[in-house]
Amino acid sequence: MVTNNNILKNVAVYLRISRDKGENVDTLQSHRERLVRLCEERGYTYTIFEEIISGQARMEAREALNSLLDDLEKYDAVVVTAIDRLSRDLEYSIHIFKRLEKAGIPVITPERIYTEQDFTLYAIESTLAHGEYKQIRKRMLQGKRDKALRGEIVASRPPFGYDSILNKDKKRTFVPNEKAETVRKIFNLAINGYGGKSISDITGKPYKSVQNILRNEAYTGTMIYKDIRVEDAFPAIVDKDTFKKADYAMRERFAGDREQRVRTKGKVRTILKDLxxxxxxxxxxxxxxxxxxxxxxxxxxxxxxxxxxxxxxxxxxxxxxxxxxxxxxxxxxxxxxxxxxxxxxxxxxxxxxxxxxxxxxxxxxxxxxxxxxxxxxxxxxxxxxxxxxxxxxxxxxxxxxxxxxxxxxxxxxxxxxxxxxxxxxxxxxxxxxxxxxxxxxxxxxxxxxxxxxxxxxxxxxxxxxxxxxxxxxxxxxxxxxxxxxxxxxxxxxxx
Structure with a gap:
């Protein structure tokens, strides 16, 4: 691995924040300014890679990091604010370090430069970061689980057609609003053979929103959090039989091989279209x-x-x-x-x-x-x-x-x-x-x-x-x- 700071010229700056920790774009900007200042003080030319994603996310979901790793040969070093910004998962951290080690690329933080001789230190710090994250996340998840088991709402925002209110016990719950009728109409249209695009045209809801509504079991009054399922947690907009029928109708439209799923667009000129x-x-x-x-x-x-x-x-x-x-x-x-x-x-x-x-x-x-x-x-x-x-x-x-x-x-x-x-x-x-x-x-x-x-x-x-x-x-x-x-x-x- 390169150890001489004087021959480091072109570096990749990797920035990552996680909303799980309450970080936001201000945090990202602060980190960016700090690392850009470091690069300019040391005379590095730099390319910035940044993303907002959990440090525990799967590697395939880390688009910016994967893009950086695929082009390692272009850079002399990778610059981060701290080692745990690369990953908070121990397995992924070691995998990333091995990729960097194989390419001869050191990791630079404002405090030090990590080379191949620092593998043990890197592993220890990654282990500590991994353990810290697990403890924080465990406490957060346990708190949410406790609420869910009591039938309290843990979702960040209500689905379309619901308002979030505090009940008489000062606990958060969902109640249908005036948009609930649109939700009922969407389910009824799906049961009667209309596709997502047609439902979108009729109701004025975006196609993606129509899909999400038809897949969301919350409309039956069911709250689902991880492995916890609470029936009748709040008032239903559609009954369970309606939800199942709509779900089956939509799955029928896209079941089977690709040739069967393809549907032509445009005017219906024959009653046998797509049949x-x-x-x-x-x-x-x-x-x-x-x-x-x-x-x-x-x-x-x-x-x-x-x-x-x-x-x-x-x-x-x-x-x-x-x-x-x-x-x-x-x-x-x-x-x-x-x-x-x-x-x-x-x-x-x-x-x-x-x-x-x-x-x-x-x-x-x-x-x-x-x-x-x-x-x-x-x-x-x-x-x-x-x-x-x-x-x-x-x-x-x-x-x-x-x-x-x-x-x-x-x-x-x-x-x-x-x-x-x-x-x-x-x-x-x-x-x-x-x-x-x-x-x-x-x-x-x-x-x-x-x-x-x-x-x-x-x-x-x-x-x-x-x-x-x-x-x-x-x-x-x-x-x-x-x-x-x-x-x-x-x-x-x-x-």
């Missing part, structure tokens, strides 16, 4: 205006990447309408089957699926942990780590959604709720028939007798609540007599 998939390769099939009729609503499906040819929308609709009555029949049969199947058999099946999904989740968590360790050891570049992290986290989100769905099924496993679920599906079919101007009775539909749908966007929304996918096939098949003919076939997969 048609290739029966051969499983890719989603999109619609486009017919080239020679760009001023009309004449639509065709695009040719699939696997070679499945396209088809006119009117031909596709004729086949869809002809088969739609089978969806109602499907749900009536599923309803009867559910009533005939012993609940214990269903419970065992769901619990088996839960075990399988949980094992996959644990495997992915181990993979992510190993990737973090490899990044710490320098075995993975930042780009490689980010790729693994993103892929693993996306898979974990999908698994969490599936596990939550299975847990919901397990918690609602009784005959009355099963019946209510199927009754809701059949009610939805009635609404779709009305929106599409379809005959109310059962039986195959004649497309030529169906009136055009005037509100395609609404019809498309209702169909997405009922149908998962519509698989499309067009090709040559032999009939019962061995004669080959072109057929167009749809297979509707209800939710």
């Amino acid at each position: 048609v998939y290739c029966d051969n390769c499983g890719r989603k099939i999109s619609f486009q205006l017919k080239r020679r009729e760009v001023y009309e609503d004449a639509m065709v499906t695009k040719k699939c990447e696997c070679g499945m040819p396209g088809v006119k929308e009117e031909t596709l609709l004729a086949e869809f309408y002809a088969q739609f009555y089978w969806v109602e029949l499907h749900f009536r049969e599923e309803w009867q089957k559910a009533l005939d199947t012993p609940l214990e058999d269903k419970r065992g099946n769901i619990e088996g699926q839960l075990t399988e999904q949980t094992k996959k989740q644990e495997k992915l968590n181990r993979r992510l942990k190993n990737a973090r360790e490899m990044r710490l050891d320098g075995e993975l570049s930042k780009a490689e780590f980010e790729e693994i992290k993103t892929e693993s986290e996306n898979e974990l989100i999908a698994l969490s959604s599936k596990i939550a769905e299975l847990n919901d099924e397990l918690s609602t496993l009784d005959t009355v709720k099963l019946s209510q679920g199927y009754q809701e599906k059949l009610r939805l079919i009635g609404m779709i028939k009305e929106e599409l101007n379809l005959p109310k009775g059962k039986g195959q539909l004649n497309y030529t007798k169906v009136e055009p749908c005037t509100n395609k966007e609404e019809a498309n929304r209702l169909l997405k609540l009922l149908i998962d996918k519509i698989y499309y096939f067009r090709g040559i098949q032999a009939d019962a007599f061995g004669n080959e003919e072109e057929v167009i076939k749809l297979t509707i997969a209800p939710k």
Whole structure:
């Protein structure tokens, strides 16, 4: 390591403050001025790296520090106000020092220069900083835990739709305000098949806020702090059943692989938008205006990447309408089957699926942990780590959604709720028939007798609540007599 102060010319100045300790931008400015003054007095040229983050944060979250470490070869030293500004976690502190030691980079504070000979001192100071932080944090967390166990609010600010007040016992709590009606509307729209962007447009709330509201269980009156869960801690804006239904509806929109999640934007020109998939390769099939009729609503499906040819929308609709009555029949049969199947058999099946999904989740968590360790050891570049992290986290989100769905099924496993679920599906079919101007009775539909749908966007929304996918096939098949003919076939997969 470099030890001669005279050959130190270009240094990296690293500044970090933590809001956990009550530090703010004034603290950051004070530290910056102190280190800039030190550099100018000693004649160093310097580059500043700064961030507001806890000293116990994971290394991958320390963007400024990682940026500095990735460019160590550009600098002769790293300047900090104190050793614990690099990290308050002992493991990370030693890892950082080893990286600096390997690159021959000393650490400079206003009091001294730490070189490779100072490793023991560095380790001792890091250990003391780590212990001090743990004690401070332990006292803070224990205080919050004690409050949470008493049912007191520990959140820093109330969620949208609530005001923070002091009750008659002078304890802080939340109460709904005039904005609570917007929250109820957001949940209701989600249950009825509207996506986050549409809900944002209707309510005027930013898209990100809509997402956060739909994920926040506080709206059921539940206070969650770490592992502490207090039911009915304050008045609910929506009941638990509404929260679960909205959560399930939103997860359904983004479950599955990327191809399934992608949703086209723009005007809804067909009631089958985002519902048609290739029966051969499983890719989603999109619609486009017919080239020679760009001023009309004449639509065709695009040719699939696997070679499945396209088809006119009117031909596709004729086949869809002809088969739609089978969806109602499907749900009536599923309803009867559910009533005939012993609940214990269903419970065992769901619990088996839960075990399988949980094992996959644990495997992915181990993979992510190993990737973090490899990044710490320098075995993975930042780009490689980010790729693994993103892929693993996306898979974990999908698994969490599936596990939550299975847990919901397990918690609602009784005959009355099963019946209510199927009754809701059949009610939805009635609404779709009305929106599409379809005959109310059962039986195959004649497309030529169906009136055009005037509100395609609404019809498309209702169909997405009922149908998962519509698989499309067009090709040559032999009939019962061995004669080959072109057929167009749809297979509707209800939710």
